[in-house]
Amino acid sequence: MRRDERVFAYGGGWLDRAGALRTDAERMAALRADGRTTVLPLWRDRCLLDAADLPVRLAGDAAGPVLAAADETVFLGLDDTGAALFGADLTGHSEAEALALAGAVSTLDVRRLAGRLDPAAAAAQAYARGLLYWHRQQRWCGSCGAPTTARDGGHVRVCSGAGCGRLHFPRIEPAIIVLLVAPGAPDRCLLARHAGSAEGSYSTLAGFVEVGESLEDAVRREMAEEVGVTVTDLSYQGSQAWPFPAGLMVGFRARAASDEVQVDGVELLEARWFTRDELRARMAAGHPVGRIDSIDHHLLGGWLAEAA
Structure with a gap:
């Protein structure tokens, strides 16, 4: 490292x-x-x-x-x-x-x-x-239904079915998490309230990567689906192991082509743009900026630390 x-x-x-x-x-x-x-x-x-x-x-x-x-x-x-x-x-x-x-x-x-x-x-x-x-x-084989047994220090499970013997390996579920910034002045970032979250609770946007999709494609699709925004200027910010149960969080920053947003009403209930001063005021009022153990905390913290 x-x-x-x-x-x-x-x-x-x-x-x-x-x-x-x-x-x-x-x-x-x-x-x-x-x-x-x-x-x-x-x-x-x-x-x-x-x-x-x-x-x-x-x-x-x-x-x-x-x-x-x-x-x-x-x-x-x-x-x-x-x-x-x-x-x-x-x-x-x-x-x-x-x-x-x-x-x-x-x-x-x-x-x-x-x-x-x-x-x-x-x-x-x-x-x-x-x-x-x-x-x-993974106690049962998804191909034939026979029991599986652990091998190789617990990093492989082997199907016991006659004529099958399929090897099963731990799977990782990649997801993207995005700090979306506004196209023009003043500097703002977009945060959303997710279904099931408390009133006034906002976080960055995220979603799972689908089959046949690059990480960048997933960013573009998720931003379009969730908030109706076309994005430009994607930049990789880092990744985080998130084994809860098998996630890998891949962080990006992206710029919106327009500051008009439209939430899907299913996964997201509302979304709004925040200036740095507004986010700092929320923090002072006891609203944390991202989970302390999550990459979103660093995405937002890094943006707040930049010159306004």
């Missing part, structure tokens, strides 16, 4: 994912039994927290019962000391049983821990969450 590279929450590449080790079943077994190995237990996609409200990390004798009781375990990689990191899913147990196995006191979604975890810890927890969620959703 370059020194000047911006890293968003749940990313950064601190772990060596050690892909070449995954196919070595003997090495995987040895790492599971290694006293230096750390295990991150999860229950129904939630972190298991200790008395300090931090995610439990188990090693040595404490890790054994969790590994033995887990529905699935996944090899996440090696830390900077060469020690292995595994995720373990305790979803098949009751919450009380999971807490007892892990020596934890409560459970919480990793997104609720934003700002309290260091970047490496948040990235590891989200990585484990996304991979273990995929295992629970």
